[in-house]
Amino acid sequence: MTSHSESASQGAPAALDVTDLTFRWDKHQPALTFPDLCLSQGKHLFLHGPSGSGKSTFLSLMAGMLPPTGGKIRLLGTDILPLSAGKRDGFRADHIGVIFQQFNLVPYLTAEANVTLPCRLSSRRRAATDEAPARAAQRLLTALAIPQSHWKRKVTQLSIGQQQRIAAARALIGSPEIILADEPTSALDSDNRDRFINLLLTMAEARNTSVLFVSHDRSLAQHFHHQLQLREVPV
Amino acid sequence: MKARLGLALPRSLSLAISLATASLWHRRKVLALVCLTLTLSVTLLLGIQYLRTDVKQSFTSTISDTDLIVGARSGQINLLLYTVFHIGDATNNIRWSTFQDLQQDTRIDWLIPVSLGDSYKGFRVVGTDKGFEDHFRFGRGQPLKLANGQWFDGVFDVVLGATVARTLNHAVDDRIILSHGGGRTSFSNHKDTPFTVTGILEATGTPVDQAVYISLQSMTAMHVGWESGVAIPGRTITPEQAESRDLTPNAITAVFAGLDRKILTFRVQRDLNQYTGEPLSAILPGVALSELWRLMSQFERALLAITGFVVITSLIGLIAVLLTLQTQRAHEIAILRATGASPGLIASLYVIECLALAVAACLISLALSAVAVSILSPWLLTQYGVQIQLRALNAEEWGLLGSVPLAAMLVALVPAFSAWRQSRLQGFGNPGES
Numbered sequence: 001m002t003s004h005s006e007s008a009s010q011g012a013p014a015a016l017d018v019t020d021l022t023f024r025w026d027k028h029q030p031a032l033t034f035p036d037l038c039l040s041q042g043k044h045l046f047l048h049g050p051s052g053s054g055k056s057t058f059l060s061l062m063a064g065m066l067p068p069t070g071g072k073i074r075l076l077g078t079d080i081l082p083l084s085a086g087k088r089d090g091f092r093a094d095h096i097g098v099i100f101q102q103f104n105l106v107p108y109l110t111a112e113a114n115v116t117l118p119c120r121l122s123s124r125r126r127a128a129t130d131e132a133p134a135r136a137a138q139r140l141l142t143a144l145a146i147p148q149s150h151w152k153r154k155v156t157q158l159s160i161g162q163q164q165r166i167a168a169a170r171a172l173i174g175s176p177e178i179i180l181a182d183e184p185t186s187a188l189d190s191d192n193r194d195r196f197i198n199l200l201l202t203m204a205e206a207r208n209t210s211v212l213f214v215s216h217d218r219s220l221a222q223h224f225h226h227q228l229q230l231r232e233v234p235v
Numbered sequence: 236m237k238a239r240l241g242l243a244l245p246r247s248l249s250l251a252i253s254l255a256t257a258s259l260w261h262r263r264k265v266l267a268l269v270c271l272t273l274t275l276s277v278t279l280l281l282g283i284q285y286l287r288t289d290v291k292q293s294f295t296s297t298i299s300d301t302d303l304i305v306g307a308r309s310g311q312i313n314l315l316l317y318t319v320f321h322i323g324d325a326t327n328n329i330r331w332s333t334f335q336d337l338q339q340d341t342r343i344d345w346l347i348p349v350s351l352g353d354s355y356k357g358f359r360v361v362g363t364d365k366g367f368e369d370h371f372r373f374g375r376g377q378p379l380k381l382a383n384g385q386w387f388d389g390v391f392d393v394v395l396g397a398t399v400a401r402t403l404n405h406a407v408d409d410r411i412i413l414s415h416g417g418g419r420t421s422f423s424n425h426k427d428t429p430f431t432v433t434g435i436l437e438a439t440g441t442p443v444d445q446a447v448y449i450s451l452q453s454m455t456a457m458h459v460g461w462e463s464g465v466a467i468p469g470r471t472i473t474p475e476q477a478e479s480r481d482l483t484p485n486a487i488t489a490v491f492a493g494l495d496r497k498i499l500t501f502r503v504q505r506d507l508n509q510y511t512g513e514p515l516s517a518i519l520p521g522v523a524l525s526e527l528w529r530l531m532s533q534f535e536r537a538l539l540a541i542t543g544f545v546v547i548t549s550l551i552g553l554i555a556v557l558l559t560l561q562t563q564r565a566h567e568i569a570i571l572r573a574t575g576a577s578p579g580l581i582a583s584l585y586v587i588e589c590l591a592l593a594v595a596a597c598l599i600s601l602a603l604s605a606v607a608v609s610i611l612s613p614w615l616l617t618q619y620g621v622q623i624q625l626r627a628l629n630a631e632e633w634g635l636l637g638s639v640p641l642a643a644m645l646v647a648l649v650p651a652f653s654a655w656r657q658s659r660l661q662g663f664g665n666p667g668e669s
Contacts, residue, residue, distance in 0.1 A: 056662065056663040057663075060662030063663065065572065065573065065661060065662050065663070066662045085577075089572075089576070090575065092573070092574075093574065093575020093576075094575070096575075098573040098574065098663075100569070100570070100573070103569075103570075104570065105570065106254075106567050106571065107261065107567060108260065108261030109257055113257075117571075118574050118575065121247075121250065123246070170574070180663075
């Protein structure tokens with residue numbers, strides 16, 4: 001397991017470049033330390049760790065939603081930590097797609113409206129769709145095997161597997177450079193799980209999107225270019 | 236970058252509005268109840284303000300076109316109360332010779348003499364003359380109209396106010412017996428001198444509806460033989476005897492006066508207040524009415540304040556519901572944040588939702604009030620003599636109505652701020668769980 005999974009190739013900046021990252025929820029808790037890593041554009045990294053090893057926290061730090069206690073995060077060549085909160089939100093909207101473990105969708109929006117949400121928050125991703133966001137959403141949903149009858153339905157009526165695929169479509173729309181996925185397959189059965197990962201990675205590959213995928217399930221590692229182990233927190 | 240920010244602002248607002256609309260619709264069952272509470276309280280507030288305006292209008296137009304009311308020396312409210320509202324009693328009478336003096340005054344255009352003191356089943360008896368029919372005005376200068384029959388002509392003719400006729404179920408040609416003095420059940424009745432109903436007035440929505448009208452001569456005639464305060468048998472007169480007697484009264488209670496030139500009102504008032512024949516008081520009815528209204532307006536202001544509190548209470552209820560819903564919305568907010576929505580956008584959802592509910596409540600209560608007024612106004616006029624018409628809202632009412640969404644927006648800052656603070660610390664999954 002190398003600390004730097006891949007060194008930055010000449011010219012294009014690395015999708016993710018993390019050094020000396022630490023985080024502490026409060027003063028009385030031990031700090032979480034994270035391995036340095038550098039992921040080239042278009043590569044997929046599997047981050048494995050037992051629960052409590054700070055997987056979700058790591059993703060929150062990557063997304064710029066939590067400020068680290070120390071260290072550096074460069075995404076696509078931009079050091080995100082000195083950015084203002086508003087700029088970080090804008091950066092996330094423009095460049096990052098996210099998939100959660102569950103409850104991935106806004107319950108009062110239709111499947112299609114959930115998918116087009118990033119295009120409404122980021123003009124960059126709207127511009128990157130090359131067509132109307134609704135049309136792009138429909139193509140993604142078709143590719144992810146969501147039947148057309150479900151597009152205009154409330155997402156709460158859909159199965160977990162369908163909901164996760166809709167979340168994947170949302171992460172992919174407008175071709176962001178980075179997708180952060182937080183155990184998106186933990187609620188799926190093994191057939192659905194493999195299908196989901198295959199679809200996600202194939203479509204990410206086609207868009208040259210880097211995927212950072214965290215899970216406690218080591219068997220998934222085979223699908224990824226690289227893998228990395230998070231250490232358990234010393235008690 | 237700056238240009239992008241400028242463009243992004245209206246777009247994020249439209250996103251916030253569309254998200255808030257979808258969210259309201261999603262939670263419509265719970266929010267409909269909150270909206271209903273708010274609607275009812277706003278309707279109450281609007282209704283009371285509307286009634287306030289209308290009752291004040293109706294009150295201040297109890298009497299119109301009369302420039303001066305003249306009576307025995309007393310306070311202006313007292314004089315107004317017993318002459319116009321038939322409440323309380325005169326302190327003293329004024330002599331007939333004084334009335335004749337007033338008739339000689341060239342500055343005075345017309346006079347309505349009024350003689351009070353008797354009653355009919357709790358309603359006041361007003362002795363007057365043809366001047367009442369010709370010159371008395373109420374509202375916006377409306378004259379009195381007869382619904383049935385005609386004005387009194389002979390001695391022992393009586394005209395009934397609309398309320399009197401309705402409550403006692405009288406028709407033209409009914410014969411009635413008036414009572415001596417006030418009170419609902421009087422033991423001394425003018426039973427030797429029965430009156431015939433010759434006419435019934437149309438409803439006016441003023442105290443005119445609650446009195447009966449006879450001529451000054453009738454008033455004198457029915458009191459012949461009553462000099463000691465009770466009827467002395469054999470000394471009262473019959474209608475036939477009345478024809479041949481001089482029935483000019485010795486005294487009357489008050490006079491309503493109209494002037495030729497309104498500009499002289501204050502001079503005539505001063506002259507009358509300094510009248511040498513006997514102590515008189517001349518009042519301007521408009522001034523006295525607004526002074527009386529000021530006394531009464533304490534109540535309606537208190538009522539309005541209470542209603543205001545009802546609205547505030549339902550707004551607090553609305554906030555309580557929104558804060559409760561906030562825990563259910565944690566996932567949704569996590570998704571929006573992770574997708575790049577700013578804490579400001581999350582907070583604006585609450586403000587927009589609250590504002591939308593308040594505006595909806597205001598619109599529904601406007602419609603409700605309009606329907607209620609148009610259905611109830613004919614009934615109110617006939618049953619209570621209160622004149623309330625459907626009209627456009629005035630500036631004060633619009634202001635009051637407009638303050639509701641404004642207040643809603645203000646109280647929405649509570650959940651908005653808490654959502655803003657929480658969403659700033661929002662991470663993947665639940666905070667505190669790594």
